Amino acid sequence: MVATPAHLLPSVGLPSAAQLGNEEVLRIRNDFPILQQPVNGMPLVYLDSGATSQNPLSVIESEQEFYEQRNSAVHRGAHFLAVEATEGFEDARATVASFIVADWDEVVWTSNATEGLNLLSYSFLNASLPGAAPEAAQFALGSGDEIVVTEMEHHANLIPWQQLAQRTGAIVRYIPVDDHGVLDLEAAESIVGPRTRILAFTHASNVLGTINPVERLVRLAHGVGALVVLDACQSAPHMPLDVKDLDVDFAVLSGHKMLAPTGVGVLYGKSELLNAMPPFLTGGSMITTVTMEKAEFLPSPQRFEAGTQKISQAIALASAANYLTETGMGRIHEWESVLGMRLVEGLASIPGVRVLGPEAGVERLGLASFDVEGVHAHDVGQFLDSRGIAVRVGHHCAQPLHRRYGLTATTRASTYLYNTTDDVDALLEGVAAVRGYFGA
Structure with missing residues (x-):
C-alpha cells in the first residue's frame, strides 16, 4: 500500500488554501528520503530541481x-x-x-x-x-x-x-x-x-x-x-x-x-x-x-x-x-515566487555577482542563473558542493541564450516545494564567500 504523504496527514496538514511556509515545507521534506542525508558532512541543500526533482516516498512506492x-x-x-x-x-x-x-x-x-x-x-x-x-x-x-x-x-x-x-x-x-x-x-x-x-x-x-x-x-x-x-x-x-x-x-x-x-x-x-x-x-x-x-x-x-x-x-x-x-499547485507557485524573489534580491546584492533574467519584483520561477566575476561556474558549483549545496553549472542546454549575454556558462539555483528560505540563505552565504575563497 502506498504511504500517505506526511504533510497531508490530518494531524499535521494545513488547509489547502493556506500559503506554504517554512513550517509546512519542513514537513514536506519528510516525504523525500534523499533529502535526509548529509553531503560532505553538511545538511543537503538541494537547489537543482530545475534539472531533476527528487521523489517523495509515495511516488517511489507506487512504482x-x-x-x-x-x-x-x-x-x-x-x-x-x-x-x-x-x-x-x-x-x-x-x-x-x-x-x-x-x-x-x-x-x-x-x-x-x-x-x-x-x-x-x-x-x-x-x-x-x-x-x-x-x-x-x-x-x-x-x-x-x-x-x-x-x-x-x-x-x-x-x-x-x-x-x-x-x-x-x-x-x-x-x-x-x-x-x-x-x-x-x-x-x-x-x-x-x-x-x-x-x-x-x-x-x-x-x-x-x-x-x-x-x-x-x-x-x-x-x-x-x-x-x-x-x-x-x-x-x-x-x-x-x-x-x-x-x-x-x-x-x-x-x-x-x-x-x-x-x-x-x-x-x-x-x-x-x-x-x-x-x-x-x-x-x-x-x-x-x-x-x-x-x-x-x-x-x-x-x-x-x-x-x-x-x-x-x-x-x-x-x-x-x-x-x-493535493499539495496545491497554486500554493507551490506562490511559495516558489517568494523563494525566487529572495534568490534574485540576495544574489544581486552580492558584489561581483551578475544575475540573468527579470529584475527583482517581476514575477518569475523560483530559480536564478548567475555569473560570479572572475570565477568559472564549475568552480562556483564545486565550492558550493563542499558546503552541501547542490546547484547546476554550465550552459543549461541553452548556448544561444548564454551567447546573447556574453557568457559561456552560469551557475543556476532552482527551488521546489521542499525548499525553505534557510536553503536560499545558505546559498547566498556560500556565493558571498566564493570570490574571497578564489582570490578573485
Whole structure:
C-alpha cells in the first residue's frame, strides 16, 4: 500500500488554501528520503530541481507496488495481471490528463519532453514527404515556410526544428530577448507572419526564470494559421497548467522534473491534430490491421505508442501528479515566487555577482542563473558542493541564450516545494564567500 504523504496527514496538514511556509515545507521534506542525508558532512541543500526533482516516498512506492503486484505487459493479455497493469496504465493517463486539463486521448506517453518534441518534428517531416495521407497536409512544410522559436529556448526545443527545416527547406527564425530576459514582443509581431507554420516556445525559461505571455503568443500564432508548440517542462511542475485554457496545439513535459522517475514524459496534442498526424515510431501495439503489403494505424494516443511502454514510470508520474495536486499547485507557485524573489534580491546584492533574467519584483520561477566575476561556474558549483549545496553549472542546454549575454556558462539555483528560505540563505552565504575563497 502506498504511504500517505506526511504533510497531508490530518494531524499535521494545513488547509489547502493556506500559503506554504517554512513550517509546512519542513514537513514536506519528510516525504523525500534523499533529502535526509548529509553531503560532505553538511545538511543537503538541494537547489537543482530545475534539472531533476527528487521523489517523495509515495511516488517511489507506487512504482515498487506495480512490480510487486501488477507487473505485466499492457493491452495484450486477458489474464489477471495484464488486466490490472492495463487499468493502472490507462488510469495514470487519465490522472495526468486531468492534471494539465486535457482529455485522456490527448496524452501520449513519451520517454521525456525531448522525445515529444522530436515526435512532432519527425511526424511533420513524414507529412511533408510524397505519399503522405491527405489529412496530414496541414503539417507539411516546404521551401520558404517558417518555424519560429525564441532566443531563450532549451536545445530540445530548437534543434529538432533546425533539423526539420534542413530537411524540408523551411527557415527557422527567432524572437529575441531583451537585456532583462524578457521576450521582445514588438519584434514578435513582425517575425510571426503569413509564412509562419509553427511557433514553438517555452512557457518558462530554465535559465532566466522568465514566465512568458502564452495567451498573447498563441493569439499571434493562430492569427496567421500557425501551430503552437509549448515547452511546459519548467511550468507544469511549478504552477497550475491548463492546456485547454491556453489553447496551445501541442505541449510537452518531463516526469523527472515534477517528482516522478526519469524515463517518462508527456506529449499533449489536440485530439483532432494527433489523429491527423503520421506516426513517428511504428511496430506493435499501434496498429489495427497489418498485411504483408501495408498497415493501418490506431487513433491517438496508441498511434504514437509503439512497442512496450514505460508502464511503471507512467503510474509513478500519475502518483506525482496526485501529490502535487493535493499539495496545491497554486500554493507551490506562490511559495516558489517568494523563494525566487529572495534568490534574485540576495544574489544581486552580492558584489561581483551578475544575475540573468527579470529584475527583482517581476514575477518569475523560483530559480536564478548567475555569473560570479572572475570565477568559472564549475568552480562556483564545486565550492558550493563542499558546503552541501547542490546547484547546476554550465550552459543549461541553452548556448544561444548564454551567447546573447556574453557568457559561456552560469551557475543556476532552482527551488521546489521542499525548499525553505534557510536553503536560499545558505546559498547566498556560500556565493558571498566564493570570490574571497578564489582570490578573485
